[in-house]
């Protein structure tokens with residue numbers, strides 16, 4: 001994706017994942033809201049880039065519906081998925097960042113018919129590749145927000161499913177079938193939608209939990225901070241991607 005991005009779609013599943021971005025548009029006076037398909041689409045400008053920020057709701061179908069509407073109704077030419085995730089690999093710790101190289105459905109299972117776990121029957125692609133320019137922008141944006149230098153960003157596969165992973169055994173199974181760096185509930189559905197529409201995408205997720213038996217004790221404590229850290233990196237990313245650069 002070499003050309004300048006004219007309008008970018010930004011999807012978070014929950015309020016905590018989009019509230020900082022929406023506030024920026026409200027404060028700079030650019031916010032215009034449109035209700036459609038059970039979502040509020042927030043159009044405006046962030047760091048010189050026209051953006052549409054939207055809360056999709058949780059899960060794959062909500063995410064795909066929202067991404068498709070962003071593309072067809074709002075005419076975005078790239079999509080960023082921002083939010084939180086459970087750590088899976090890459091030595092990721094709480095508040096580290098994961099950026100997608102590709103995304104798969106960990107709960108796609110047609111093994112009975114000879115397909116590999118995560119393989120989508122009758123589709124050429126089951127691991128949807130993220131856009132190189134967006135990955136690069138995410139990495140350099142993160143470094144600007146990581147002032148203490150204590151956190152890290154890891155590029156790798158994102159595993160998505162309609163399941164909140166909070167058990168070591170489930171975590172190990174997902175690691176075994178697809179070797180992801182993190183797990184969440186929307187990214188691959190957004191990636192899939194972008195792939196079908198030939199639109200570049202990237203997933204940027206801050207780690208809120210370890211996706212194992214420690215989740216109960218940590219998740220709610222970390223959710224808001226992790227969601228905000230991901231939003232902060234997205235804001236920097238937009239500066240990188242603005243047509244002036």
Ligand code: ADE
Nearest residue numbers: 084085086164165184211
């Ligand atoms: N989002 C944040 N943490 C998660 C987890 N453990 N499983 C699925 N989605 C998540």
